[in-house]
Amino acid sequence: MLYFSNSQANNLPDLGSPDLVEYDKQTEQQLGRAFNTALHTQYQLFNDLETNAYIRELGHKLASFTGDNRNYRFYIINDSSINAFAGPDGIIGIHTGLIEATETEDELAAVIAHEISHVTQNHLSRRYEYSATNGNINSIASVIAAILIGMYDPSAGMATLMGGMGYNLQQQLKNSRMHESEADSIGIELLYKAGYNPHAMGDFFGRLSKASQLDTFKAPEILRTHPVSEHRLAEAENRAQNLGKQNHLKPESYLNFIKMRLRALESTQAPFDSKTTSSADKEACYNQALKLIESGKTVAKCLAEYANKTENLPVFTTALVESYTKNDTDLSAEKLEKLNKLIEFKLELHPNNPSIPLRYSRLLAKLGKTQQGIDLLEKAEKNLKYRYELYNELAELYSKKQKESYVYIYLAKANFEIGNIDRSEYFLKRSKETLNKNSNKLKQEIFIFEDKISKLLKNNDKKENN
Ligand SMILES: [Zn+2]
Known part of the structure; x- marks a missing residue:
């Protein structure tokens, strides 16, 4: 175990100064682990399997274009404020409120690409390293998490616990305008390479900034750590313009299905309003199925059809399984056999998607086939990140x-x-x-x-x- 001296952080060095200790991978990894523990034990993570599978797939796809082999981690915070952050050692947090606030998958991808770029450009590691060498690593990780999630309350006990450290950390974790522009610019390239609209970065931050000027009390949390200026937006627009016509294949978006899940799982929210899109029928089916799942009534007929038909969207298969799990009616041996075959096929198509084996193992356990569920999960383990x-x-x-x-x-x-x-x-x-x-x-x-x-x-x- 490693304990750091508990000296006070009253004299913060200039972040650009060369006398800072050299960037230390091990310290960052250690802080990353403490931060990860803090996220999982002190905050409410959004643990919906499908939503996590979706965000993680999107995040890792974007990260695959960075060229670095860092161990990125994407977690969803169950919090309605519009916020996303990059924590120590490549841990990226996305609030459910942010997912709700994005209008397209391009915009959601833009924010994630922006956060990934703060990591690749080491905007944060020096600050994290500085904090990590000046206090108990678990307390520092907790304070960093509180600040990034927007829960840091200097008037509460935390400030007493940390002395001047909390305030100083809070000042340090604000990104400079220079860093913001850089994260935009690298992020826009990631977006472009992954097939997304490179203008989405400027569009999203511009819209947030405009909205917050109209109502300063409702300023989204993300603007606190990511200041937006006219200059920044103009630069982002320029950068996107220069990339020219998008010639990468556009990924099939299933953001709408995920938004339906968010609405269904947070019953206080208005139901999802399905706009007319090319996949309007699929969306209507899914939306209706979610309602039936909640009520534990019958299984929506269209689910099985889409699960068998739609190769790209595992959400229909997992909804079908979830529906059988929450439903009281008996599943005939013939139907179960069919479902077994479907799952086998889907696992081959999406070996890295944990929602399929996890949903199915829950159904198997409900049917008293616990060992089959165990075998399925133990087999899936090696493919999962x-x-x-x-x-x-x-x-x-x-x-x-x-x-x-x-x-x-x-x-x-x-x-x-x-x-x-x-x-x-x-x-x-x-x-x-x-x-x-x-x-x-x-x-x-x-x-x-x-x-x-x-x-x-x-x-x-x-x-x-x-
Ligand atoms: Zn930023």
């Missing part, structure tokens, strides 16, 4: 089978995924204590996982001794 939900689900399924040691190893793995190494070690210990000596498969798994943790801790120690 995000495994937190998967490991928690496996722990849940193993607890149904009363296999304690398996429950603990998956809880250990789940905590590892969100950077909570202390919890992870604790569950690993419990798993070893409850291990049945005849279980060679699990013994092997524990051994491999233990090795993974100890390598990580050894790296931290190395840093401490430097």
Whole structure:
């Protein structure tokens, strides 16, 4: 474990000054893990499987054009304020309010591309590094999360806890106008390469800025950390203009389906108003299906049709499965067999989409086929980038089978995924204590996982001794 001295941050160095310690990857990764834990334990993440799969697919697609091999992570904060942020070590947060506020997938992609560009240009790592070397890493991560999410309240206990640090951090986390222009410009190129409209960046920030001038009390959170100026907007427009005609293939957008989910899951919101688009029929079907799922009534007929037909949209398949899971009517053996085949096919088409195996394993568990659900998830594991939900689900399924040691190893793995190494070690210990000596498969798994943790801790120690 690494502990930093608790010196006060009263004399902040100029961020551009060369006397700052050199950018330190290990410190950033450590802060990234603490930040990840803070997000998962202190804030309300939006854990809808389909919405996460959608945002993550979009985020990683954009990130794939950066040319860096950083371990980006995309999380959704359940918060209606219009906000997005780039945290330490490539962790990017998107508020549900931002998804609602974007009018097209191009605009949503623009904000994500902008945040990714703050990361590739190291706009933040030096500030994060500076904070990380001046306090307890878990408290610093909590304060950074509070500031970025827009929950930092200097009048509350947090300020007392952190002394001058909170205020200074808050000042530091504002992006400079120069950084904003740079993130726009790199982001616009990412947009273009990924097939999106490069004008969407200026359009979205311009619209937000205009709206906030009309009503300063409702200024979107994102404008606090991302100041907009006329100059910035003109530059963005120029940059987009210079890229010329878009000649990359435009991705099929399913933002509307995701917005319907947001509306359905937050019952306080007005229902989704499906505009006439080329996919109006599909959207109407999905919208109706979501209502039926909520009420636990019959399964919408059109769902199965679209699930079998639409190759690009896994949302119909997972809605069909969700519908059977929440529905009381019995699923005939024949229907289940058909569904099995459909899932197999969809898994081949979308091997990296966790919503398909996770939804299906829940249905299988409901039907008393827990082992089949476990097999499905354990098979899906290797293809998935995000495994937190998967490991928690496996722990849940193993607890149904009363296999304690398996429950603990998956809880250990789940905590590892969100950077909570202390919890992870604790569950690993419990798993070893409850291990049945005849279980060679699990013994092997524990051994491999233990090795993974100890390598990580050894790296931290190395840093401490430097
Ligand atoms: Zn920005």
